[in-house]
Amino acid sequence: MAKKNRLFNIICSICVIFFIFLASAPLITLAIPTTQLIPLTPIVSKPVENEDLSAVLTETNAGLPVDISNKPEYDTFTYLERQVRKLPTNLPVTEPYYGDKIIYLTFDDGPDPENTPLILDILKENNIKATFFVLGTEIEKYPDLLKRIYAEGHAIGNHSYNHIYQKLYQSANTYIEQLHHTDDAVKSILNVRPHISRAPGGAAGNFTQAYWDVLENQGYIEVGWNISSGDASNAKADQILNNIMHQTTKNGFLWSHATLLMHDGKGHTETVKALPHIINFYKEHGFDFHVINSKTPPAW
Numbered sequence: 001m002a003k004k005n006r007l008f009n010i011i012c013s014i015c016v017i018f019f020i021f022l023a024s025a026p027l028i029t030l031a032i033p034t035t036q037l038i039p040l041t042p043i044v045s046k047p048v049e050n051e052d053l054s055a056v057l058t059e060t061n062a063g064l065p066v067d068i069s070n071k072p073e074y075d076t077f078t079y080l081e082r083q084v085r086k087l088p089t090n091l092p093v094t095e096p097y098y099g100d101k102i103i104y105l106t107f108d109d110g111p112d113p114e115n116t117p118l119i120l121d122i123l124k125e126n127n128i129k130a131t132f133f134v135l136g137t138e139i140e141k142y143p144d145l146l147k148r149i150y151a152e153g154h155a156i157g158n159h160s161y162n163h164i165y166q167k168l169y170q171s172a173n174t175y176i177e178q179l180h181h182t183d184d185a186v187k188s189i190l191n192v193r194p195h196i197s198r199a200p201g202g203a204a205g206n207f208t209q210a211y212w213d214v215l216e217n218q219g220y221i222e223v224g225w226n227i228s229s230g231d232a233s234n235a236k237a238d239q240i241l242n243n244i245m246h247q248t249t250k251n252g253f254l255w256s257h258a259t260l261l262m263h264d265g266k267g268h269t270e271t272v273k274a275l276p277h278i279i280n281f282y283k284e285h286g287f288d289f290h291v292i293n294s295k296t297p298p299a300w
Protein backbone atom coordinates (compact mmCIF):
# COMPACT_ATOMS: atom_id res chain seq x y z
CA MET A 1 0.00 0.00 0.00
CA ALA A 2 2.85 2.34 0.90
CA LYS A 3 4.46 1.43 -2.42
CA LYS A 4 1.25 2.32 -4.29
CA ASN A 5 1.06 5.63 -2.39
CA ARG A 6 4.65 6.43 -3.34
CA LEU A 7 3.91 5.68 -6.98
CA PHE A 8 0.77 7.84 -6.76
CA ASN A 9 2.84 10.68 -5.26
CA ILE A 10 5.48 10.43 -8.00
CA ILE A 11 2.81 10.51 -10.73
CA CYS A 12 1.18 13.50 -9.04
CA SER A 13 4.53 15.28 -8.79
CA ILE A 14 5.20 14.70 -12.47
CA CYS A 15 1.73 16.04 -13.30
CA VAL A 16 2.27 19.13 -11.13
CA ILE A 17 5.70 19.83 -12.72
CA PHE A 18 4.17 19.36 -16.20
CA PHE A 19 1.27 21.70 -15.31
CA ILE A 20 3.65 24.37 -13.95
CA PHE A 21 5.71 24.08 -17.14
CA LEU A 22 2.63 24.51 -19.34
CA ALA A 23 1.34 27.40 -17.28
CA SER A 24 4.64 29.21 -17.39
CA ALA A 25 5.29 28.63 -21.09
CA PRO A 26 3.86 31.99 -22.21
CA LEU A 27 6.10 33.70 -19.66
CA ILE A 28 9.11 31.89 -21.06
CA THR A 29 8.10 33.03 -24.52
CA LEU A 30 7.72 36.60 -23.38
CA ALA A 31 11.08 36.45 -21.71
CA ILE A 32 12.79 35.85 -25.05
CA PRO A 33 14.08 39.15 -26.47
CA THR A 34 11.34 40.52 -28.71
CA THR A 35 13.71 40.95 -31.65
CA GLN A 36 13.78 37.18 -31.99
CA LEU A 37 10.00 36.93 -32.18
CA ILE A 38 9.31 39.60 -34.76
CA PRO A 39 9.52 38.20 -38.28
CA LEU A 40 12.45 39.53 -40.29
CA THR A 41 11.57 42.73 -42.07
CA PRO A 42 11.51 42.15 -45.84
CA ILE A 43 14.53 43.68 -47.51
CA VAL A 44 13.40 46.66 -49.55
CA SER A 45 15.63 47.03 -52.54
CA LYS A 46 16.90 50.50 -53.32
CA PRO A 47 15.42 52.25 -56.36
CA VAL A 48 17.09 50.88 -59.43
CA GLU A 49 19.35 53.41 -61.05
CA ASN A 50 22.02 51.87 -63.14
CA GLU A 51 21.94 48.13 -63.08
CA ASP A 52 18.87 45.99 -62.79
CA LEU A 53 16.66 47.41 -65.50
CA SER A 54 19.21 46.83 -68.19
CA ALA A 55 20.92 43.71 -69.26
CA VAL A 56 24.57 44.50 -69.78
CA LEU A 57 25.36 43.00 -73.13
CA THR A 58 28.55 41.27 -72.10
CA GLU A 59 26.45 39.21 -69.72
CA THR A 60 23.61 38.40 -72.09
CA ASN A 61 25.46 36.36 -74.67
CA ALA A 62 25.32 33.07 -72.86
CA GLY A 63 22.18 31.60 -74.40
CA LEU A 64 19.70 33.20 -72.03
CA PRO A 65 15.99 32.44 -72.47
CA VAL A 66 13.96 34.21 -75.10
CA ASP A 67 12.12 36.48 -72.66
CA ILE A 68 15.33 38.47 -72.21
CA SER A 69 14.58 39.79 -75.69
CA ASN A 70 12.45 42.52 -74.13
CA LYS A 71 15.29 44.09 -72.14
CA PRO A 72 17.50 46.98 -73.13
CA GLU A 73 21.13 46.02 -73.61
CA TYR A 74 24.19 48.14 -72.94
CA ASP A 75 27.90 47.69 -72.73
CA THR A 76 29.95 48.73 -69.74
CA PHE A 77 32.73 49.94 -72.10
CA THR A 78 32.78 52.29 -75.05
CA TYR A 79 34.42 51.14 -78.27
CA LEU A 80 37.61 53.07 -77.47
CA GLU A 81 37.73 51.66 -73.93
CA ARG A 82 37.44 48.15 -75.37
CA GLN A 83 40.26 48.90 -77.79
CA VAL A 84 42.55 50.08 -75.00
CA ARG A 85 41.78 46.95 -72.98
CA LYS A 86 42.23 44.73 -76.05
CA LEU A 87 38.68 43.38 -75.63
CA PRO A 88 36.59 42.19 -78.61
CA THR A 89 34.86 45.15 -80.28
CA ASN A 90 32.36 43.50 -82.60
CA LEU A 91 29.15 41.91 -81.40
CA PRO A 92 28.58 38.17 -81.39
CA VAL A 93 25.96 36.93 -83.83
CA THR A 94 22.56 36.49 -82.15
CA GLU A 95 19.39 34.84 -83.38
CA PRO A 96 16.73 37.44 -84.24
CA TYR A 97 13.56 37.14 -82.18
CA TYR A 98 10.50 37.02 -84.42
CA GLY A 99 7.42 37.12 -82.23
CA ASP A 100 3.71 37.06 -82.88
CA LYS A 101 2.48 40.68 -83.02
CA ILE A 102 5.44 42.58 -81.60
CA ILE A 103 5.54 46.38 -81.83
CA TYR A 104 8.70 48.39 -81.22
CA LEU A 105 7.81 52.02 -80.51
CA THR A 106 10.79 54.28 -81.29
CA PHE A 107 11.33 58.00 -80.73
CA ASP A 108 14.11 59.99 -82.43
CA ASP A 109 15.82 63.38 -81.96
CA GLY A 110 15.23 63.89 -78.21
CA PRO A 111 15.27 64.18 -75.39
CA ASP A 112 13.14 67.30 -75.37
CA PRO A 113 12.05 69.05 -72.16
CA GLU A 114 8.49 69.47 -73.39
CA ASN A 115 7.67 66.25 -75.23
CA THR A 116 9.83 63.56 -73.67
CA PRO A 117 8.43 63.78 -70.11
CA LEU A 118 4.86 63.62 -71.47
CA ILE A 119 5.72 60.59 -73.60
CA LEU A 120 7.36 58.91 -70.60
CA ASP A 121 4.23 59.59 -68.54
CA ILE A 122 2.00 58.02 -71.21
CA LEU A 123 4.28 54.97 -71.49
CA LYS A 124 4.28 54.60 -67.71
CA GLU A 125 0.47 54.85 -67.49
CA ASN A 126 0.27 52.04 -70.04
CA ASN A 127 3.05 50.02 -68.44
CA ILE A 128 4.93 49.65 -71.71
CA LYS A 129 8.54 50.22 -72.81
CA ALA A 130 9.88 52.00 -75.88
CA THR A 131 13.20 52.91 -77.49
CA PHE A 132 14.68 56.42 -77.63
CA PHE A 133 17.34 57.29 -80.23
CA VAL A 134 18.94 60.33 -78.63
CA LEU A 135 21.14 63.14 -79.90
CA GLY A 136 24.41 63.95 -78.14
CA THR A 137 23.68 67.68 -78.21
CA GLU A 138 20.33 67.14 -76.45
CA ILE A 139 21.48 64.75 -73.74
CA GLU A 140 24.23 67.21 -72.83
CA LYS A 141 21.49 69.81 -72.32
CA TYR A 142 19.04 67.48 -70.58
CA PRO A 143 20.97 64.74 -68.77
CA ASP A 144 18.15 64.24 -66.25
CA LEU A 145 15.77 63.28 -69.05
CA LEU A 146 18.24 60.66 -70.25
CA LYS A 147 18.47 59.35 -66.69
CA ARG A 148 14.70 59.12 -66.49
CA ILE A 149 14.43 57.23 -69.79
CA TYR A 150 17.03 54.77 -68.51
CA ALA A 151 15.64 54.42 -64.99
CA GLU A 152 12.15 53.67 -66.34
CA GLY A 153 13.45 50.71 -68.33
CA HIS A 154 13.29 52.06 -71.88
CA ALA A 155 16.07 51.37 -74.36
CA ILE A 156 18.47 54.10 -75.43
CA GLY A 157 20.06 54.26 -78.87
CA ASN A 158 22.59 56.58 -80.50
CA HIS A 159 21.21 59.00 -83.13
CA SER A 160 24.49 60.87 -83.86
CA TYR A 161 25.79 63.94 -82.09
CA ASN A 162 24.33 66.90 -83.97
CA HIS A 163 22.07 65.49 -86.75
CA ILE A 164 23.61 67.93 -89.27
CA TYR A 165 23.73 65.90 -92.47
CA GLN A 166 26.51 67.90 -94.14
CA LYS A 167 28.84 67.25 -91.21
CA LEU A 168 27.61 63.76 -90.40
CA TYR A 169 27.74 62.17 -93.84
CA GLN A 170 31.05 63.50 -95.12
CA SER A 171 32.54 60.04 -94.65
CA ALA A 172 32.27 56.88 -92.57
CA ASN A 173 34.86 58.47 -90.27
CA THR A 174 32.87 61.63 -89.61
CA TYR A 175 29.81 59.47 -88.98
CA ILE A 176 31.51 57.18 -86.50
CA GLU A 177 33.14 60.12 -84.72
CA GLN A 178 29.68 61.50 -84.03
CA LEU A 179 28.57 58.14 -82.64
CA HIS A 180 31.65 58.10 -80.37
CA HIS A 181 30.89 61.63 -79.23
CA THR A 182 27.34 60.67 -78.23
CA ASP A 183 28.52 57.41 -76.63
CA ASP A 184 30.93 59.40 -74.45
CA ALA A 185 28.10 61.72 -73.43
CA VAL A 186 25.81 58.77 -72.56
CA LYS A 187 28.63 57.04 -70.68
CA SER A 188 29.36 60.16 -68.63
CA ILE A 189 25.69 60.33 -67.55
CA LEU A 190 24.71 56.64 -67.21
CA ASN A 191 28.05 54.82 -67.12
CA VAL A 192 27.01 52.56 -69.99
CA ARG A 193 27.28 52.62 -73.77
CA PRO A 194 24.35 51.85 -76.11
CA HIS A 195 24.94 49.39 -78.94
CA ILE A 196 21.97 50.31 -81.07
CA SER A 197 22.17 53.32 -83.38
CA ARG A 198 19.93 54.88 -85.99
CA ALA A 199 21.25 56.98 -88.86
CA PRO A 200 19.50 60.38 -89.12
CA GLY A 201 17.36 60.21 -92.26
CA GLY A 202 17.98 56.46 -92.45
CA ALA A 203 20.91 54.49 -93.83
CA ALA A 204 19.47 54.24 -97.35
CA GLY A 205 21.04 56.92 -99.54
CA ASN A 206 23.42 58.00 -96.78
CA PHE A 207 25.58 54.91 -96.14
CA THR A 208 28.19 53.33 -98.34
CA GLN A 209 29.63 49.90 -97.55
CA ALA A 210 32.38 51.63 -95.55
CA TYR A 211 29.75 52.86 -93.05
CA TRP A 212 28.32 49.36 -92.57
CA ASP A 213 31.82 47.92 -92.12
CA VAL A 214 32.89 50.39 -89.46
CA LEU A 215 29.59 49.95 -87.58
CA GLU A 216 30.02 46.19 -87.54
CA ASN A 217 33.66 46.36 -86.48
CA GLN A 218 32.84 48.66 -83.61
CA GLY A 219 29.85 46.80 -82.21
CA TYR A 220 26.98 48.97 -83.41
CA ILE A 221 23.62 47.70 -84.65
CA GLU A 222 21.99 50.03 -87.17
CA VAL A 223 18.22 50.12 -86.57
CA GLY A 224 15.80 51.07 -89.31
CA TRP A 225 11.99 51.14 -89.28
CA ASN A 226 9.20 49.56 -91.28
CA ILE A 227 6.29 51.77 -90.20
CA SER A 228 6.59 55.54 -90.45
CA SER A 229 4.29 57.75 -88.43
CA GLY A 230 4.90 60.61 -90.86
CA ASP A 231 5.23 62.92 -87.85
CA ALA A 232 8.29 64.64 -89.33
CA SER A 233 6.12 66.50 -91.85
CA ASN A 234 3.90 68.64 -89.58
CA ALA A 235 1.12 66.04 -89.68
CA LYS A 236 -1.70 66.45 -87.17
CA ALA A 237 -2.37 63.79 -84.55
CA ASP A 238 -5.25 62.14 -86.44
CA GLN A 239 -3.18 61.95 -89.62
CA ILE A 240 -0.27 60.39 -87.67
CA LEU A 241 -2.65 57.79 -86.25
CA ASN A 242 -4.13 57.10 -89.70
CA ASN A 243 -0.66 56.67 -91.24
CA ILE A 244 0.24 54.13 -88.58
CA MET A 245 -3.03 52.20 -88.71
CA HIS A 246 -2.92 52.03 -92.50
CA GLN A 247 0.68 50.77 -92.71
CA THR A 248 0.25 48.33 -89.85
CA THR A 249 -2.87 46.67 -91.23
CA LYS A 250 -1.41 46.66 -94.76
CA ASN A 251 1.94 45.22 -93.67
CA GLY A 252 0.64 42.25 -91.70
CA PHE A 253 3.75 40.30 -92.64
CA LEU A 254 5.75 42.72 -90.46
CA TRP A 255 3.72 41.98 -87.33
CA SER A 256 6.50 39.76 -86.08
CA HIS A 257 8.66 42.92 -85.76
CA ALA A 258 6.69 46.10 -86.46
CA THR A 259 9.18 48.92 -85.91
CA LEU A 260 7.48 52.29 -85.71
CA LEU A 261 9.34 55.56 -86.31
CA MET A 262 8.19 58.59 -84.29
CA HIS A 263 9.87 61.72 -82.94
CA ASP A 264 10.03 63.18 -79.44
CA GLY A 265 12.30 66.07 -80.49
CA LYS A 266 11.41 69.74 -80.32
CA GLY A 267 8.04 70.67 -81.82
CA HIS A 268 6.55 67.18 -82.04
CA THR A 269 3.54 67.89 -79.86
CA GLU A 270 1.17 66.18 -82.32
CA THR A 271 3.04 62.93 -81.76
CA VAL A 272 2.40 63.27 -78.04
CA LYS A 273 -1.31 63.85 -78.71
CA ALA A 274 -1.51 60.82 -80.98
CA LEU A 275 0.47 58.48 -78.73
CA PRO A 276 -2.35 57.27 -76.41
CA HIS A 277 -4.44 56.40 -79.48
CA ILE A 278 -1.50 54.66 -81.15
CA ILE A 279 -0.95 52.56 -78.03
CA ASN A 280 -4.66 51.71 -77.84
CA PHE A 281 -4.65 50.66 -81.48
CA TYR A 282 -1.81 48.19 -80.93
CA LYS A 283 -3.28 46.95 -77.65
CA GLU A 284 -6.65 46.32 -79.27
CA HIS A 285 -4.91 44.28 -81.95
CA GLY A 286 -3.12 42.17 -79.36
CA PHE A 287 0.44 43.45 -79.86
CA ASP A 288 3.18 43.20 -77.25
CA PHE A 289 5.43 46.23 -76.81
CA HIS A 290 9.15 45.45 -76.89
CA VAL A 291 12.36 47.47 -76.70
CA ILE A 292 15.00 47.21 -79.37
CA ASN A 293 18.09 45.17 -78.59
CA SER A 294 20.48 42.77 -80.30
CA LYS A 295 17.68 40.24 -80.86
CA THR A 296 15.39 42.63 -82.72
CA PRO A 297 15.17 41.54 -86.39
CA PRO A 298 16.27 43.99 -89.10
CA ALA A 299 13.29 46.18 -90.07
CA TRP A 300 13.37 44.87 -93.66
Ligand SMILES: [Zn+2]
Nearest residue numbers: 108109200201
Ligand atom coordinates in the same frame (compact mmCIF):
# COMPACT_ATOMS: atom_id res chain seq x y z
ZN1 LIG B 1 16.47 62.16 -86.56
